[in-house]
Every structure is written in C-alpha cells, then in structure tokens.
Amino acid sequence: MKVNFRWFGHQNDSVSLEHIKQIPGINGIVGALYDVPVGEAWPLENILELKNEITSRGLNLDVIESVNIHEDIKLGLPTRELYIRNYQETIRNLAKAGVKVICYNFMPVFDWTRTDLAKELPDGSTVLAYSKEQIENSHPDLIVEQMENDSNGFSLPGWEPERLSQLKSLFNLYSQVSEEDLFDNLRYFLEQIIPVAEEENIRMALHPDDPPWSVFGLPRIVTNKENLERIVNMVDSPANSLTICSGSLGANPNNNIPEILRYFLKRDRVPFVHIRNVKIYENGDFEESSHRSSDGSINLYEIVKALHDYDFKGYFRPDHGRMIWGEVARPGYGLYDRAMGIMYILGLWDSLEQRSEKEKAERSSENVTNQ
Numbered sequence: 001m002k003v004n005f006r007w008f009g010h011q012n013d014s015v016s017l018e019h020i021k022q023i024p025g026i027n028g029i030v031g032a033l034y035d036v037p038v039g040e041a042w043p044l045e046n047i048l049e050l051k052n053e054i055t056s057r058g059l060n061l062d063v064i065e066s067v068n069i070h071e072d073i074k075l076g077l078p079t080r081e082l083y084i085r086n087y088q089e090t091i092r093n094l095a096k097a098g099v100k101v102i103c104y105n106f107m108p109v110f111d112w113t114r115t116d117l118a119k120e121l122p123d124g125s126t127v128l129a130y131s132k133e134q135i136e137n138s139h140p141d142l143i144v145e146q147m148e149n150d151s152n153g154f155s156l157p158g159w160e161p162e163r164l165s166q167l168k169s170l171f172n173l174y175s176q177v178s179e180e181d182l183f184d185n186l187r188y189f190l191e192q193i194i195p196v197a198e199e200e201n202i203r204m205a206l207h208p209d210d211p212p213w214s215v216f217g218l219p220r221i222v223t224n225k226e227n228l229e230r231i232v233n234m235v236d237s238p239a240n241s242l243t244i245c246s247g248s249l250g251a252n253p254n255n256n257i258p259e260i261l262r263y264f265l266k267r268d269r270v271p272f273v274h275i276r277n278v279k280i281y282e283n284g285d286f287e288e289s290s291h292r293s294s295d296g297s298i299n300l301y302e303i304v305k306a307l308h309d310y311d312f313k314g315y316f317r318p319d320h321g322r323m324i325w326g327e328v329a330r331p332g333y334g335l336y337d338r339a340m341g342i343m344y345i346l347g348l349w350d351s352l353e354q355r356s357e358k359e360k361a362e363r364s365s366e367n368v369t370n371q
C-alpha cells in the first residue's frame with residue numbers, strides 16, 4: 001500500500017513538499033496541472049516540470065487527480081470528439097512522465113457539493129458539511145457563491161470558474177439528459193479512452209459522485225455498487241477501474257464500503273483508494289469527521305482490513321481532513337489532520353501486518369512440531 005498526499009502546487013497550496021516529506025511512510029504526491037482549461041490536452045513539458053519539482057524532493061508522482069472531463073463529453077454533444085482526442089493525448093503525455101493512475105469523475109456541472117465548508121465541531125475544529133434541507137431550499141447560483149466565499153481565498157478543486165460561468169446554459173442542456181443518457185455518454189467516452197490507457201499502461205480510476213445522489217435535479221450515476229459494476233463492465237479491462245472513496249460513497253448509509261471495496265479488489269479494479277470518515281445523520285445530512293472509526297459512521301478498520309486481506313499494492317491518500325490547530329488552508333486540505341489520518345491508517349495496517357506475521361510464525365512452528 002503506497003501512501004500518497006494530494007498537493008495543489010507551490011503557488012496554490014498552503015502545505016509545502018518539505019512538510020509532506022516528513023509524514024511517516026509517505027511515498028508520493030497526488031498532483032495535477034491546474035492552469036490547463038478543462039478539455040485541453042496537458043502539455044508534456046508542464047507535466048515534466050511538475051514531476052521534477054516533486055521527484056527532486058524524493059517523492060513520486062504516480063497518481064494524477066483529476067483530469068477533468070469537458071461537459072460536452074458528459075452531455076454527449078458532437079463537439080465531444082475534439083475533447084476526447086485531447087483526453088487521449090493527455091493520457092499519452094502522462095504516461096510519458098511515468099504516471100500510473102488517473103483519477104477522474106463523471107459528475108455533471110458540480111464536483112463535490114457541500115453547504116458549509118467550515119462547520120464547527122464541539123472540539124473547535126471545523127469540517128466540510130452537507131445539509132440536505134439547505135440544498136433542497138437553495139439555488140445552484142447561491143451554492144457557487146457560498147463555496148467561493150468560504151474557501152479561505154483558495155480556488156476549490158472541481159469548481160473552476162470557467163466551468164461555472166455557464167451555469168444556466170449547462171442546467172438547460174442537462175434538463176434533456178437522463179441517467180441512462182449519462183451511462184451512454186460514459187460508455188462512449190470509455191470505449192475511446194480505455195484502449196489508449198491499456199496501450200500506455202495507465203489505469204483510469206473513476207471517482208464516485210460526492211454526495212452519491214442527484215443534486216439540483218442533475219443526473220448522477222457513480223453512486224452505488226450496482227452502478228459501479230455496470231460501469232466497469234462497460235469496457236472490461238483493468239484499465240477501466242475505480243477510485244473507491246470511502247467518504248463519498250459512504251455518505252449514503254446503504255453503501256457498505258468494506259463490502260464494495262472487497263468486491264472490486266477481488267476483481268482487480270481498485271488501483272486507488274480515498275480514505276476518510278464521514279458522520280451521517282438520519283435526516284440525510286452529513287459532516288466529515290476525524291479518520292478515527294469511533295468519530296464517524298464508517299469503520300475504517302474494516303476498510304484497512306479489506307486492503308490488507310487483498311495485499312493491496314496500490315495507492316491511497318487520506319481524503320479530506322478537519323481544520324485544526326489554527327491552520328489556514330484550502331477547506332479539507334490542511335496538513336495536520338490529513339497527516340494524522342495517515343498515521344491512523346498506518347497504525348491499523350501495521351497492527352494487521354504484525355498479527356499476520358505472528359500467525360505465520362506460529363503456523364510454521366506448528367508444522368515443525370508436527371513433523
């Protein structure tokens with residue numbers, strides 16, 4: 001299991017590579033180019049520049065998150081052909097730079113959605129939170145405005161201004177797109193992307209929708225085990241894989257994350273895992289919590305146990321963290337709580353490792369006695 005940490009580049013992140021390097025067990029950075037408009041091909045030169053910056057600090061750049069998908073692809077418009085060609089070129093360029101996994105999502109218009117980016121918990125820490133009622137009584141424009149105002153001056157990943165400037169026309173276009181259409185448009189995309197990923201030894205890792213249900217009436221399909229299964233079967237290849245994100249899928253209590261994880265690990269469709277906890281309420285609200293199992297609704301022990309049982313060799317990163325100790329950072333992406341999350345996950349992993357070593361030793365001594 002390779003420990004990774006998301007980083008937004010030296011101009012866009014409050015956290016430095018030097019500090020990330022000091023997290024025990026760290027292997028690499030989950031990075032991206034943030035100055036290429038959605039839909040354009042990522043220039044090799046810029047990718048190599050990012051890679052050199054990261055590898056010169058002794059860290060790897062094996063995982064990219066995200067290469068965002070142009071809305072025309074999700075909408076199935078004729079103009080998608082150009083954007084799909086550009087996406088293929090991005091895959092080839094990333095492969096040239098040694099990248100192994102590309103995380104992406106297929107959510108119409110909005111990326112992850114929250115109603116509060118700094119909800120205060122009783123201990124004084126703040127977290128990202130979602131109020132169902134607030135979404136139901138709000139308007140997309142208001143949510144966009146609120147996200148911008150609450151972002152501590154950082155741009156939010158997935159909330160690129162150029163995409164959101166056309167909110168109204170996008171909503172009009174999506175009013176004609178059903179969930180079945182969205183499945184068709186994803187299939188069309190995968191059929192052209194996956195052969196290129198196979199050729200280039202890259203694994204595409206689709207991230208679940210966050211939250212895993214429709215917001216503002218937009219279609220959403222990457223939401224549960226059944227749909228994930230349908231998607232990996234669309235193009236049956238290990239290159240057509242998943243990012244299992246415990247917090248995104250886990251916001252719906254019907255999603256049994258350890259079970260889903262085991263199912264797709266068995267099929268070798270999980271090159272990348274996002275691990276975080278989330279506390280869900282009966283009324284459909286949820287808030288992010290510390291990684292510790294007892295602080296949220298998800299049993300992280302069972303998640304790490306599933307990874308350990310399958311001898312997981314892929315990548316994980318702590319997903320979001322709380323904002324603690326007065327840190328000022330991009331909401332969800334401070335250093336301290338994410339680093340603590342890594343230590344918790346590694347603690348679980350190491351204890352499982354010790355236990356299986358001990359069991360192995362006991363078995364072999366039993367064999368000796370039996371002989």
Ligand SMILES: [Mn+2]
Nearest residue numbers: 245248274319
């Ligand atoms: Mn995630």
